[in-house]
Amino acid sequence: MPNSFSVSGSRQEGISVLALDGFLDAHTAPAFEEAIEKEVSAGHNRIVVDCARLAYISSAGLGVFMTFIEEVREAGGDIKICAVIPKVGQVFEILGFNSLFEIVGDIPQAVARFAHSRAEGG
Amino acid sequence: MASGFDVSRLESLLESAKLLQSTLDRSQILKHLLRSVMGRVLARRGLLAIRNSQGTFEIELARGLPSLAARSPYNEASARAAGVEHVFPIATSGEPAGYLGIGGLAAALAPEESDFIQALLGMASSVVSNAEAHLLLDQRLQELRALLDLGRGLAATLDPDEVARLVGLTLAGRWAVSKYAVIAARDPHPPVDRRKGLDLKPFEEIKARLQSLDGGVRDPALLGAVNAPEGALLLPIRSKEELIGVIACGPRPRGMAYREADIEFGSGLAAQASVALENAWHFRDTLARQQLEKELELAAGIQRDLFPKKLPPLAGLDIAARNRQARQVGGDYFDVLPFSSLDSTAPHLLCVADVSGKGISAALLMSTIQATLRSLLRRESSLLEIAGLGNELIHACTPPNKYATAFLCGVDPATGACRYVNCGHNAAVLLRSGGRVEMLDGPGLALGLFPRRTCAEQSFQLNDGDILAIYTDGVSEAQNRNDEEFEVDRLAACLREFHSEPAASIVGRVFDAIDSFAGDAPQFDDITLMIVKRSNAGTTAVLGS
Numbered sequence: 297m298p299n300s301f302s303v304s305g306s307r308q309e310g311i312s313v314l315a316l317d318g319f320l321d322a323h324t325a326p327a328f329e330e331a332i333e334k335e336v337s338a339g340h341n342r343i344v345v346d347c348a349r350l351a352y353i354s355s356a357g358l359g360v361f362m363t364f365i366e367e368v369r370e371a372g373g374d375i376k377i378c379a380v381i382p383k384v385g386q387v388f389e390i391l392g393f394n395s396l397f398e399i400v401g402d403i404p405q406a407v408a409r410f411a412h413s414r415a416e417g418g
Numbered sequence: 419m420a421s422g423f424d425v426s427r428l429e430s431l432l433e434s435a436k437l438l439q440s441t442l443d444r445s446q447i448l449k450h451l452l453r454s455v456m457g458r459v460l461a462r463r464g465l466l467a468i469r470n471s472q473g474t475f476e477i478e479l480a481r482g483l484p485s486l487a488a489r490s491p492y493n494e495a496s497a498r499a500a501g502v503e504h505v506f507p508i509a510t511s512g513e514p515a516g517y518l519g520i521g522g523l524a525a526a527l528a529p530e531e532s533d534f535i536q537a538l539l540g541m542a543s544s545v546v547s548n549a550e551a552h553l554l555l556d557q558r559l560q561e562l563r564a565l566l567d568l569g570r571g572l573a574a575t576l577d578p579d580e581v582a583r584l585v586g587l588t589l590a591g592r593w594a595v596s597k598y599a600v601i602a603a604r605d606p607h608p609p610v611d612r613r614k615g616l617d618l619k620p621f622e623e624i625k626a627r628l629q630s631l632d633g634g635v636r637d638p639a640l641l642g643a644v645n646a647p648e649g650a651l652l653l654p655i656r657s658k659e660e661l662i663g664v665i666a667c668g669p670r671p672r673g674m675a676y677r678e679a680d681i682e683f684g685s686g687l688a689a690q691a692s693v694a695l696e697n698a699w700h701f702r703d704t705l706a707r708q709q710l711e712k713e714l715e716l717a718a719g720i721q722r723d724l725f726p727k728k729l730p731p732l733a734g735l736d737i738a739a740r741n742r743q744a745r746q747v748g749g750d751y752f753d754v755l756p757f758s759s760l761d762s763t764a765p766h767l768l769c770v771a772d773v774s775g776k777g778i779s780a781a782l783l784m785s786t787i788q789a790t791l792r793s794l795l796r797r798e799s800s801l802l803e804i805a806g807l808g809n810e811l812i813h814a815c816t817p818p819n820k821y822a823t824a825f826l827c828g829v830d831p832a833t834g835a836c837r838y839v840n841c842g843h844n845a846a847v848l849l850r851s852g853g854r855v856e857m858l859d860g861p862g863l864a865l866g867l868f869p870r871r872t873c874a875e876q877s878f879q880l881n882d883g884d885i886l887a888i889y890t891d892g893v894s895e896a897q898n899r900n901d902e903e904f905e906v907d908r909l910a911a912c913l914r915e916f917h918s919e920p921a922a923s924i925v926g927r928v929f930d931a932i933d934s935f936a937g938d939a940p941q942f943d944d945i946t947l948m949i950v951k952r953s954n955a956g957t958t959a960v961l962g963s
Contacts, residue, residue, distance in 0.1 A: 322571025322584050329587065355564035356571065356584055358591030363614050366596040390556045392594050395489045396671055 303331045311407050312340040317349040320357030329360045332375075336364060341373025344406040348379035353387050361397065374398070378406040444546070445478075451508075451542055452479050455518060459531050462522030463501050467492035468508075468546065469515055471557075472675060482522060489672060492517065504532070508539045508546055515546045561683045564592050568687060572694040576701040578602070581694040582612035585665060585687060590614070593680065595668045597647070600691070602655055602663025604699050610663065618666050619645045628654055629661050634681035651676045653688045657696050665691065714745075721748070721781050724788055729754045732831040733762045738921035739770075739948035740929065742892075748944035749773030749780025749822075750890050751787060757799045763832050767795060767804075770948050771824035772843065772890040774864075783820055786812065787865070801828050802875050805839045805865065812866030821866035825858075825888050829880065834952050836886075837877040841865050844891055847906060849913045851883025857906075858886075882952050885913050885924065892945035896932045899939045904932055921949040 301324035302317045312335045320328055335343055345361075347353075361375060368375055377399045380388060388394055400406050448466050456464040463482040467475045475492040485500045494505055494517070503521040507514035518539060520527075568588045572581060582600035590598050597615035609621060618624070624644040628635070635641070635652035646652060649669030655662055665688055670676065676684075729737055732754075739752045751771045756764060771787055773780040790811050794804050805826060812822060823843040829836045838846070842864030845857040862873025880886060887909060896904040909928060916927045925947055932945065 321567045322588060323574060325571075325587050326580070326583065329583075354567040354588070355560070355591035356567060356587040358594070359587030359589065360591070362590035362594055362596045363587065366615060386556075387560065390560050391592065392489075392671070392674075396594055 301327060303328050305331060305335065307340075308344075308403070308407055309411070311342045311344055311410050313344045313346055313403060313407075315346040315349065319352045320350060320360075321352065321354040322356040325354075325356040325360050328357065329363065332360060332364050336367060336371075339371075341368045341371040342410050343368065343373065343375045344403060344410075345375060345377050346379055346403055346406075347377060347381070347384055348402075350381070350384055353384050355391070358387070358391060358393060361393070365396070374410070376400065376406040376409055378402055447542065447546065448478055451518065451538070452481065454538065455520060455535055456481065458534065459520060459527060460524035461520035463503075463520065465492075465497055465502055465517075465519035465521075467497075467517045467519075469513075471677065475517065478516070491673075494519075503527075506532075506535050506539055508543045510540045510543055515543045558679075561592070561679075564588055565683070565686055565690065569690055572690060575694070576698045578607065578610045578695055578698040578702075579612065581691060581698055582610045585691045586612050586614065588687065589665065589667050589684065592683070593667055593676075594671050597650075597668025599666040600663070601666075602691075602695055604662055604695075607699050607702060610695070616647070616650075616666055616668055617645055618664075621663060624664065625661055628652070628664055634676065634684055636676060649673075649675070651681070651684065653681075653684045655688045655692045655695070657692050662692065662695060717781055718743075721784070724785055725751070726753055730756065730760070730766065731762055732766055732829075734831050734834070734952060735829065736921040736951040736953045737768070737948065738925045739946070740925050741944065741946040742929070742941070743944045744892070744941045749775060749784055750892065750944035750946040751784045752888075752946050752948050753788065753791065755791065755795055757795055757828065765799070765828055765830045767791070767801075768827040768829055768888065768948065768950065769824060770843070770846075770888040770890060770946055771822050772892075772944070772946070773822045774820055779820070783812070783816055783822060786815065787822055787824070799828075800875075801826050801837055801839045802871070802873070805841055805862070805873050806871035809841070809865045809871050810869065813869050816866055818867075821864040823864045827886075827888065829950070834880040835877070836880050837875050839873040839875050841873050842867075844889060844894055845906075846889070847887040847910055847913065848878060848880075849885040849887070849910060849917065851881065851917075853914060855910050880950065880952050883917075884952060885917055885921075886950040887913055887928075888948045888950070890944060890946040892941075892943035893928070893932065893947055895943065896936050896945065897939055897942065898936050904935050908935065921951050924949045924951075 300318045301320055304315050306313050314331055316328065332343065365375055375397065377397050379402050380399055388399065398409060400409060452464045452466050465477060465483055465486060466479040468478045470476045477486055477488055477490050477492045480486040480488055483500050486497065497505065497519050501521045502519035503523065504527055505517055505519045508516040508518060568584060571584045575581060582602065586598050586600045590596065599613035599616040599618045601609065601611045601618060601621045603609040603621045627643055631654055638648055641648060641650050641652065646666050647669060651667045653665040655664060725741060729739065737754060741750050741752060749772060753769045755767045757767060769791060773783045787808065790808050794807055824841045825838065825843040825846055827836055827838040838858060839862055840858060840860035841862045845859035848856040848858055850856065858878065860874060860876050893909060894904055894906050908931065912928050912931045913924065916924050928947055
């Protein structure tokens with residue numbers, strides 16, 4: 297049986313919050329990719345990915361982040377990651393994602409980081 | 419050296435040793451080291467740089483040094499410029515595993531503190547190296563997981579574009595690259611082209627250039643030739659010897675290079691991609707073939723309906739015909755059609771035709787001929803006119819390499835008077851009751867070859883006991899395993915042997931003779947035979963193949 301995965305989106309203070317749930321692997325990465333694609337093509341370039349319920353992430357799942365990060369940043373936005381469980385965080389670290397992405401504790405912090413960068417004029 | 423240590427230093431060393439033994443968590447060890455040293459000598463600034471997998475030094479921890487970012491390359495000069503005053507190698511001997519720097523000390527660094535720090539770092543060096551090895555192990559493990567994960571994902575898809583997507587995502591994630599491309603092609607499938615931020619040249623253009631390469635490609639000249647940026651990595655996708663695609667990964671972040679281990683991993687991934695692409699294409703081929711077979715079956719059904727199910731019974735004539743196709747759809751055609759009156763004593767047209775080529779295109783032309791004949795017969799009773807107009811029509815509505823040979827014979831059942839035109843067709847065999855064979859050839863080229871008609875009308879009388887055999891070259895050129903042909907002589911012999919039997923029976927005898935002659939040799943061409951006898955009874959038959 298394939299691992300289950302779902303992504304649900306919401307908008308908070310003009311920021312898109314995508315909550316991931318389950319196993320993000322090669323099977324399920326396309327669903328996540330489509331979810332981000334949808335946000336980006338709607339002009340929503342400020343994205344928070346909530347990993348609180350993300351149990352596993354594979355390289356293909358990380359690839360989705362890489363696929364959009366440049367496009368989003370060029371448009372003046374960012375993808376911020378929050379609420380990562382240690383097992384997932386370890387993968388982020390091994391593959392060097394910690395230095396490429398801002399990873400914070402929870403959604404409010406992530407949203408606040410956007411407010412912060414906007415205040416700075418970023 | 420140890421003589422300079424006081425108790426508190428020994429305690430500190432012991433505490434560190436315990437911690438170093440108890441954990442393999444690299445970041446904990448490093449933090450502990452920096453904390454211990456900074457705490458020990460009351461330094462406000464601290465720095466830890468560690469040798470990374472590329473063999474260069476990278477800043478791991480920086481405290482009170484805002485100009486030095488973690489993960490940036492380390493060099494002693496810029497560290498000192500930033501406020502680091504003392505630099506210690508993390509080593510017992512030889513190449514250090516890293517450096518620890520401190521600055522902003524509350525007091526000058528006493529020699530014994532310096533000794534303590536060196537002892538601590540010496541003790542830690544092997545653990546740091548181990549932790550580094552541990553990190554590499556983690557990375558290898560992650561690679562294995564990625565391969566396994568990708569393998570599972572690929573097994574679940576039969577879509578070439580989806581394969582490219584998964585491969586692209588996996589590599590982008592593995593190497594943290596935001597620019598990549600996966601392109602592949604195999605005729606007759608549409609090219610696979612998934613690209614993010616890389617303007618790689620089309621696969622067909624770069625295929626020749628990459629054909630002979632193996633493993634990963636980092637050569638700047640070659641990267642430039644395919645329009646990939648410097649620092650990128652190309653991984654050929656091979657199926658057996660053939661290059662079927664290429665994966666391109668853009669430069670890694672922070673100037674990291676692609677190492678041999680990365681190329682190994684990438685090559686393994688490319689191999690998986692190759693199998694998955696081949697599977698997906700093969701699946702498409704099978705689907706297409708099934709679709710084509712379905713269409714052929716449909717076409718064959720339509721064509722079967724074009725053949726007369728029953729020949730019209732003509733007074734005083736015994737007519738039988740049979741067609742057997744080499745493929746599902748063929749290019750032979752026969753028919754018996756009234757010129758104008760449906761009356762069984764009225765003149766009728768006997769027709770056997772052979773369209774160039776085989777398969778669907780031949781079948782289409784065959785149906786054109788049939789429609790042409792049927793529409794012309796209502797208005798024209800002259801064979802020459804029919805042949806001429808048929809020629810013009812076929813010439814006008816088909817490409818020059820499409821044509822049809824035809825034998826058209828008008829027969830008057832009442833008298834047995836026949837006229838015929840032979841448009842490039844095999845000469846019909848007329849076996850006279852006395853056993854003499856007449857070959858009904860004639861001037862005339864195939865219909866549709868030239869805009870002008872070239873045939874001429876000729877006539878003969880069909881008498882009682884005569885047998886007329888009109889056939890296509892599938893009869894005379896039927897081959898056996900020795901590449902010998904059936905030829906007209908065998909047909910004539912067959913007609914002679916069974917001349918007393920009804921037309922339907924003679925058709926069967928000839929087909930039997932062809933089959934026993936051909937043996938297990940495959941049938942290459944459609945076989946069509948029409949037998950006409952004059953008889954008082956007058957029967958006609960179409961025999962199933």
